[in-house]
Amino acid sequence: MIITLKPHTEEEQKDQLMRWLSGRGLEVDVSEEDDHELLRLIGDTSVVDVSMVEMLNMVQNVRKISAPYKKANRLFHPKDTVVDVHGTKIGGGYFSVIAGPCSVESEEQIIGIAKRVKAAGATMLRGGAFKPRTSPYAFQGMKADGIELLVKAKKATGLPIVTEIMNENHLPLFEEVDVIQVGARNMQNFELLKALGKTRKPILLKRGLANTLKELLMSAEYIMAGGNENVILCERGIRTFEPYTRNTLDISAVPALHELTHLPVVVDPSHATGKASFVDSMASAAAACGADGIMIEVHNDPAHALSDGPQSLTPDQFDGVMEKIRRVRAAVGTEN
Amino acid sequence: MIITLKPHTEEEQKDQLMRWLSGRGLEVDVSEEDDHELLRLIGDTSVVDVSMVEMLNMVQNVRKISAPYKKANRLFHPKDTVVDVHGTKIGGGYFSVIAGPCSVESEEQIIGIAKRVKAAGATMLRGGAFKPRTSPYAFQGMKADGIELLVKAKKATGLPIVTEIMNENHLPLFEEVDVIQVGARNMQNFELLKALGKTRKPILLKRGLANTLKELLMSAEYIMAGGNENVILCERGIRTFEPYTRNTLDISAVPALHELTHLPVVVDPSHATGKASFVDSMASAAAACGADGIMIEVHNDPAHALSDGPQSLTPDQFDGVMEKIRRVRAAVGTEN
Amino acid sequence: MIITLKPHTEEEQKDQLMRWLSGRGLEVDVSEEDDHELLRLIGDTSVVDVSMVEMLNMVQNVRKISAPYKKANRLFHPKDTVVDVHGTKIGGGYFSVIAGPCSVESEEQIIGIAKRVKAAGATMLRGGAFKPRTSPYAFQGMKADGIELLVKAKKATGLPIVTEIMNENHLPLFEEVDVIQVGARNMQNFELLKALGKTRKPILLKRGLANTLKELLMSAEYIMAGGNENVILCERGIRTFEPYTRNTLDISAVPALHELTHLPVVVDPSHATGKASFVDSMASAAAACGADGIMIEVHNDPAHALSDGPQSLTPDQFDGVMEKIRRVRAAVGTEN
Amino acid sequence: MIITLKPHTEEEQKDQLMRWLSGRGLEVDVSEEDDHELLRLIGDTSVVDVSMVEMLNMVQNVRKISAPYKKANRLFHPKDTVVDVHGTKIGGGYFSVIAGPCSVESEEQIIGIAKRVKAAGATMLRGGAFKPRTSPYAFQGMKADGIELLVKAKKATGLPIVTEIMNENHLPLFEEVDVIQVGARNMQNFELLKALGKTRKPILLKRGLANTLKELLMSAEYIMAGGNENVILCERGIRTFEPYTRNTLDISAVPALHELTHLPVVVDPSHATGKASFVDSMASAAAACGADGIMIEVHNDPAHALSDGPQSLTPDQFDGVMEKIRRVRAAVGTEN
Incomplete structure (x- = not known):
């Protein structure tokens, strides 16, 4: 699952979300794309209620990665592994x-x-x-x-x-x-x-x-x-x-x-x-x-x-x- | 593989065959059907040259059990396991x-x-x-x-x-x-x-x-x-x-x-x-x-x-x- | 595709929609469920822009019947054919x-x-x-x-x-x-x-x-x-x-x-x-x-x-x- | 099915076999290989009793072509079709x-x-x-x-x-x-x-x-x-x-x-x-x-x-x- 935050999200809000996600047993990998921050969730994302997350003010959208593999996924690691x-x-x-x-x-x-x-x-x-x-x-x-x-x-x-x-x-x-x-x-x-x-x-x-x-x-x-x-x-x-x-x-x-x-x-x-x-x-x-x-x-x-x-x-x-x-x-x- | 012996095969001949088979790593299970003795071979029967065995005087015929499972095979154990x-x-x-x-x-x-x-x-x-x-x-x-x-x-x-x-x-x-x-x-x-x-x-x-x-x-x-x-x-x-x-x-x-x-x-x-x-x-x-x-x-x-x-x-x-x-x-x- | 209309939709509005659908080559079968009218579309519904239909005031919702068979579909004909x-x-x-x-x-x-x-x-x-x-x-x-x-x-x-x-x-x-x-x-x-x-x-x-x-x-x-x-x-x-x-x-x-x-x-x-x-x-x-x-x-x-x-x-x-x-x-x- | 005849088979015997095969509805295509004549049977060869044919004096052997396609078969037509x-x-x-x-x-x-x-x-x-x-x-x-x-x-x-x-x-x-x-x-x-x-x-x-x-x-x-x-x-x-x-x-x-x-x-x-x-x-x-x-x-x-x-x-x-x-x-x- 990838959560795209709105630009200019306050640090405090973001930290609150990150803590909540960690509390559900998920690892969160933060990256940037254009002027958005992306939170990539690693672990069993079925514990996350997507519709709830989408309603948060700071959230632009939530993309469910249907593929439940994360580390092997090219979406997350575009470069070929040697x-x-x-x-x-x-x-x-x-x-x-x-x-x-x-x-x-x-x-x-x-x-x-x-x-x-x-x-x-x-x-x-x-x-x-x-x-x-x-x-x-x-x-x-x-x-x-x-x-x-x-x-x-x-x-x-x-x-x-x-x-x-x-x-x-x-x-x-x-x-x-x-x-x-x-x-x-x-x-x-x-x-x-x-x-x-x-x-x-x-x-x-x-x-x-x-x-x-x-x-x-x-x-x-x-x-x-x-x-x-x-x-x-x-x-x-x-x-x-x-x-x-x-x-x-x-x-x-x-x-x-x-x-x-x-x-x-x-x-x-x-x-x-x-x-x-x-x-x-x-x-x-x-x-x-x-x-x-x-x-x-x-x-x-x-x-x-x-x-x-x-x-x-x-x-x-x-x-x-x-x-x-x-x-x-x-x-x-x-x-x- | 099942070797059917001719009726009235001499004990000595049979023992010789049994020893030869054991020497090839095979277990031999002897049973009777009508007035024939049946030798059922358990193990890797690919080591046995069928045409050679068939030429032995004492042998009536050799049936290859194409199914390579023996103990699970109904041919060898006709009665249902409970x-x-x-x-x-x-x-x-x-x-x-x-x-x-x-x-x-x-x-x-x-x-x-x-x-x-x-x-x-x-x-x-x-x-x-x-x-x-x-x-x-x-x-x-x-x-x-x-x-x-x-x-x-x-x-x-x-x-x-x-x-x-x-x-x-x-x-x-x-x-x-x-x-x-x-x-x-x-x-x-x-x-x-x-x-x-x-x-x-x-x-x-x-x-x-x-x-x-x-x-x-x-x-x-x-x-x-x-x-x-x-x-x-x-x-x-x-x-x-x-x-x-x-x-x-x-x-x-x-x-x-x-x-x-x-x-x-x-x-x-x-x-x-x-x-x-x-x-x-x-x-x-x-x-x-x-x-x-x-x-x-x-x-x-x-x-x-x-x-x-x-x-x-x-x-x-x-x-x-x-x-x-x-x-x-x-x-x-x-x-x- | 089944279009559920809102209760109390005006006849004129409904007719306009029906004509538009017929113009796209679709047959429309009208039925009632509770106090809603249901329009069941028969034919190639890929010509219908669902998001557009959903935006119409009179429309409650649009259900796409993923099954593209209509006459054989139990959804449309709940009773067993004899x-x-x-x-x-x-x-x-x-x-x-x-x-x-x-x-x-x-x-x-x-x-x-x-x-x-x-x-x-x-x-x-x-x-x-x-x-x-x-x-x-x-x-x-x-x-x-x-x-x-x-x-x-x-x-x-x-x-x-x-x-x-x-x-x-x-x-x-x-x-x-x-x-x-x-x-x-x-x-x-x-x-x-x-x-x-x-x-x-x-x-x-x-x-x-x-x-x-x-x-x-x-x-x-x-x-x-x-x-x-x-x-x-x-x-x-x-x-x-x-x-x-x-x-x-x-x-x-x-x-x-x-x-x-x-x-x-x-x-x-x-x-x-x-x-x-x-x-x-x-x-x-x-x-x-x-x-x-x-x-x-x-x-x-x-x-x-x-x-x-x-x-x-x-x-x-x-x-x-x-x-x-x-x-x-x-x-x-x-x-x- | 390919019937290989023995060398020096008499013409008369061969004709008798050919007539018998035709009578069973089979087309026979004759060719030579070394000093043997080969009869290739085209049609439903299941009507032929192989063991009977094999017992004929003039017959060297019978090869069953398991593939029931004849005209498309490379065995019969080794050269690529263009x-x-x-x-x-x-x-x-x-x-x-x-x-x-x-x-x-x-x-x-x-x-x-x-x-x-x-x-x-x-x-x-x-x-x-x-x-x-x-x-x-x-x-x-x-x-x-x-x-x-x-x-x-x-x-x-x-x-x-x-x-x-x-x-x-x-x-x-x-x-x-x-x-x-x-x-x-x-x-x-x-x-x-x-x-x-x-x-x-x-x-x-x-x-x-x-x-x-x-x-x-x-x-x-x-x-x-x-x-x-x-x-x-x-x-x-x-x-x-x-x-x-x-x-x-x-x-x-x-x-x-x-x-x-x-x-x-x-x-x-x-x-x-x-x-x-x-x-x-x-x-x-x-x-x-x-x-x-x-x-x-x-x-x-x-x-x-x-x-x-x-x-x-x-x-x-x-x-x-x-x-x-x-x-x-x-x-x-x-x-x-």
């Missing part, structure tokens, strides 16, 4: 390519892939250590050992590492992880989001399979409300009636999120389509429409991957995708 | 009505509602203490205090209590809770499911907003694989393009789940529709099509409820719904 | 069971089924003559010959007949058809709807697979705007991500449509689920929640039906469903 | 930009826009004359007069014209129309598709809001089965639970359709998103991922357009989009 991962930037014109295998499987595998994707131009390494699998009987990841191997790959290549967390109790294991990923299935695991809000690590937050963009932003808000504003959003496909692709890449989520929020937006064409042969075209589309990065699964031997083989590129295929993305980004004029 | 909550039974012809407010708000409120719904015929009391809210700024529930008040209501009325868990670290607070609910947003919070699999409490598992029935069963399997077979499934509406109702009640989930699994199935018309005026007709529909129970939000003062007021019934309205459900159940001939 | 098909009534407490095969296949088949479903209590006979098939190579129906056979079955049993139209040019063939069905795929074939609006036959309008309830009502409005107000709405399943059933029966469409419109609402559990084994429970659910009728596929030999065999009941199964529905309807107290 | 619209080509590397207003409103409007979009590089002019509107009370288009004005604009600029048909009885009015559009709501109006199959005009077939890609291809097959193989497919957004955009652009439909069919694929970002501000980024994405064309709404005065103003670009904005698309197409290396 998330800085030890020097690797993403957002605000900085483009980042996160690549690596679905699951960490061995030291040789992860270091081998890390070197190849770095050579091709990737800026971060992804790899799953804790794997959320639909079946309790499926491979659940190498867990702590997987993280150790990622850290080795990071040391070998200098690439920051991105890996998924599934349980706040595992946080101590993530100390050397550079970006913590929240998977689609945990997008509304609010307890986990709150725990991550207390860290200062960049969080890669994936959109749930049936979540709206506003819900994605509310989940980002959970992290940001805790004090951690380093949130990267990720579109990874939504669930529709179309069976040919694993999910449906909602490509217009890119311009839509750029309109609604200042946070960087990454696209994951591997999970969105579930088909390696579609990754090249979907990554190009993402680059062309202004995404701040892409996240691609690359595996040295997709046919024998322990998870998600059918959607993984070989390192050679990844080289080709990187080439094309560079050309597309140059064409659309975003060249950081 | 979950017993301190004497209140659900499933296998026993019908249970779980009623109460969305959120516990005060001692007076929860005890007052508990008495009213008990008088009307409810068999369990529901009430939210930890509330998963889309917004971090919305009321998050009374937490531990809320559980304490539920326990008081249980003592006052004798009704078993059902309340939602959001974090495995809260488990110690749930000692006196009779049925632990997993909300739709946590249906695929696999870490939480695993933790609940280690308890022996009945679990009410709600279907996620965009999850298939098979995924719901896989999540039940996570709990059951841990050793806790007291799982109650709950259909509470799925997400579709239709905006008039909050979600779309997938009523055919009732016969579909009854076909696929032996677990009891409950319908929650309050969340499925988001409209109090539809609860009566949807509860009747659920009773008519064979649901094992319903879960209804009842609030003493819906207009001032701290959450989900628009979908809550008054106690008087609830009386009317109970009346009607009794008649419908008698009509369809399921009268426990 | 459609009368040569004495067989549907709506307003009259319940109708429409049964028969997906496709008419032979004289023996259709008359045999007609006799069986009539004996079981069906009130109308359905049968497809023109079949909308996804594939151009699939059986397209017996066409004109199929209609002839339906007419024979009608003569043999006295049951009114319901069959689908796909092309307005076929209308002359439908003279002896009692209820003309518009299939889901043609729900927004506006040219066909307009042509049907010029007839006076009852129309059974099926909801499209991905259409909202409001769009269904807008399509009903197309027919009604042409002067034909005998419209029966049919919920037959919508498209969602769930693959276990052919479609998802949106059962809450029944109370929702009853809230929005005065037209009768029928449920088709056969198409909604695509599984004969679910028809019994879904038909019971429909009867329990107040549907005005159901439409069920019955075939003498489902295994060899030329279309939709897997979802057809045998006549014996249909007997059982009818029995149950009668008991459910008695239980919920709607006994016409 | 549709030629009086010299303007689309498909197989030829890219086409179809631009113009949602509705034709006046001679001045349509000729003015036609000149502007041609100057910017558009290759065809679109404009609605018959408009499928959800409401019977909304502007339904200028109808025959609209087509006359399109023809004038074609004469003034040389641009081929594209406009929508809603009723086969209107076909005589479409004589000078170069590409006939079938709208999303009529994608499964099979009677209309059959009528268009008898013409030889290029058809632009839009995907229905809730139709799968295979259903889109089956609808194309309806047209092609009639003898008209000039079909252009159009992805224009599907219906999902996301409310921020009017529909959800299924961008992966582009590579998916290119895999499944040889027909050209066009993307319509205007209808897919419903927001003019997203057209630029979505058109770039479409060009980047290999679409054969785009279709964009351009209006001289979007704020006062009689339909779909919010999603229309001004001619100046369209100039910018064309610039960007040219650069993107050069970057991805498809430069016809």
Whole structure:
């Protein structure tokens, strides 16, 4: 909610209103626009009786921000957020390519892939250590050992590492992880989001399979409300009636999120389509429409991957995708 | 996977096969059908080369159970599971009505509602203490205090209590809770499911907003694989393009789940529709099509409820719904 | 849009407003409520500048009816419409069971089924003559010959007949058809709807697979705007991500449509689920929640039906469903 | 279905099989691969008992083509179809930009826009004359007069014209129309598709809001089965639970359709998103991922357009989009 005061409102009156608002549990952020003062209310504004506030002499008007996210809202923070991962930037014109295998499987595998994707131009390494699998009987990841191997790959290549967390109790294991990923299935695991809000690590937050963009932003808000504003959003496909692709890449989520929020937006064409042969075209589309990065699964031997083989590129295929993305980004004029 | 052995297979041969299967990490459950022995394999059967097994002399045939859930599968357990909550039974012809407010708000409120719904015929009391809210700024529930008040209501009325868990670290607070609910947003919070699999409490598992029935069963399997077979499934509406109702009640989930699994199935018309005026007709529909129970939000003062007021019934309205459900159940001939 | 006039508005002023509204192409329906006159505007009200009208002295207030359907709107016509098909009534407490095969296949088949479903209590006979098939190579129906056979079955049993139209040019063939069905795929074939609006036959309008309830009502409005107000709405399943059933029966469409419109609402559990084994429970659910009728596929030999065999009941199964529905309807107290 | 014969099959045996297949109503297309003869069956192959055919001595194997579309299937026609619209080509590397207003409103409007979009590089002019509107009370288009004005604009600029048909009885009015559009709501109006199959005009077939890609291809097959193989497919957004955009652009439909069919694929970002501000980024994405064309709404005065103003670009904005698309197409290396 934004309360616009009339020009020349007396300080005393304003203070009275501010005290009343604080008393209702709201944080008030004061700014100026032309010769008006604007009071932006942060918190649960449903406690404010708008019609009463509007009747106050000093009040010009009250705008309800229908979007209940505040810290993630571009209305309040018009400038793009640039998330800085030890020097690797993403957002605000900085483009980042996160690549690596679905699951960490061995030291040789992860270091081998890390070197190849770095050579091709990737800026971060992804790899799953804790794997959320639909079946309790499926491979659940190498867990702590997987993280150790990622850290080795990071040391070998200098690439920051991105890996998924599934349980706040595992946080101590993530100390050397550079970006913590929240998977689609945990997008509304609010307890986990709150725990991550207390860290200062960049969080890669994936959109749930049936979540709206506003819900994605509310989940980002959970992290940001805790004090951690380093949130990267990720579109990874939504669930529709179309069976040919694993999910449906909602490509217009890119311009839509750029309109609604200042946070960087990454696209994951591997999970969105579930088909390696579609990754090249979907990554190009993402680059062309202004995404701040892409996240691609690359595996040295997709046919024998322990998870998600059918959607993984070989390192050679990844080289080709990187080439094309560079050309597309140059064409659309975003060249950081 | 079910391996049917030929009649008169020698014990020695069978043992050899059993050892080989165990060596692949599979549990084998032996049973008889006519004069054949059946080996039911539990675990990740993708390690078994079916064509090789089929070529063995002793093997009659191999049936792949395409459904990767085993313990929840009606194929393996044709008889309905009856979950017993301190004497209140659900499933296998026993019908249970779980009623109460969305959120516990005060001692007076929860005890007052508990008495009213008990008088009307409810068999369990529901009430939210930890509330998963889309917004971090919305009321998050009374937490531990809320559980304490539920326990008081249980003592006052004798009704078993059902309340939602959001974090495995809260488990110690749930000692006196009779049925632990997993909300739709946590249906695929696999870490939480695993933790609940280690308890022996009945679990009410709600279907996620965009999850298939098979995924719901896989999540039940996570709990059951841990050793806790007291799982109650709950259909509470799925997400579709239709905006008039909050979600779309997938009523055919009732016969579909009854076909696929032996677990009891409950319908929650309050969340499925988001409209109090539809609860009566949807509860009747659920009773008519064979649901094992319903879960209804009842609030003493819906207009001032701290959450989900628009979908809550008054106690008087609830009386009317109970009346009607009794008649419908008698009509369809399921009268426990 | 409803304009409420102030009490004691002068006739002359009112006439001036009425003329101005007529000049904008709007029909005005005048009624009274307490001591106010209400002007209900029918037509494209977007041409009216609401703020201007509100400023007129004689105007108390202007309510925009957000629903752009007028003739189908319960707000304007609070009383249930009862459609009368040569004495067989549907709506307003009259319940109708429409049964028969997906496709008419032979004289023996259709008359045999007609006799069986009539004996079981069906009130109308359905049968497809023109079949909308996804594939151009699939059986397209017996066409004109199929209609002839339906007419024979009608003569043999006295049951009114319901069959689908796909092309307005076929209308002359439908003279002896009692209820003309518009299939889901043609729900927004506006040219066909307009042509049907010029007839006076009852129309059974099926909801499209991905259409909202409001769009269904807008399509009903197309027919009604042409002067034909005998419209029966049919919920037959919508498209969602769930693959276990052919479609998802949106059962809450029944109370929702009853809230929005005065037209009768029928449920088709056969198409909604695509599984004969679910028809019994879904038909019971429909009867329990107040549907005005159901439409069920019955075939003498489902295994060899030329279309939709897997979802057809045998006549014996249909007997059982009818029995149950009668008991459910008695239980919920709607006994016409 | 493809039957592969063994090498050196005797002519007589083969003829016997061919006669048997013809007798079942199937067309047989014979070709060679290595030293095998292949019989491709066109028509309803469900009448063929595969296991019986496989047992014939002369038969090497039988491949069921699960896709029931034949003429649209890339398996049978590996080479891209290039549709030629009086010299303007689309498909197989030829890219086409179809631009113009949602509705034709006046001679001045349509000729003015036609000149502007041609100057910017558009290759065809679109404009609605018959408009499928959800409401019977909304502007339904200028109808025959609209087509006359399109023809004038074609004469003034040389641009081929594209406009929508809603009723086969209107076909005589479409004589000078170069590409006939079938709208999303009529994608499964099979009677209309059959009528268009008898013409030889290029058809632009839009995907229905809730139709799968295979259903889109089956609808194309309806047209092609009639003898008209000039079909252009159009992805224009599907219906999902996301409310921020009017529909959800299924961008992966582009590579998916290119895999499944040889027909050209066009993307319509205007209808897919419903927001003019997203057209630029979505058109770039479409060009980047290999679409054969785009279709964009351009209006001289979007704020006062009689339909779909919010999603229309001004001619100046369209100039910018064309610039960007040219650069993107050069970057991805498809430069016809």
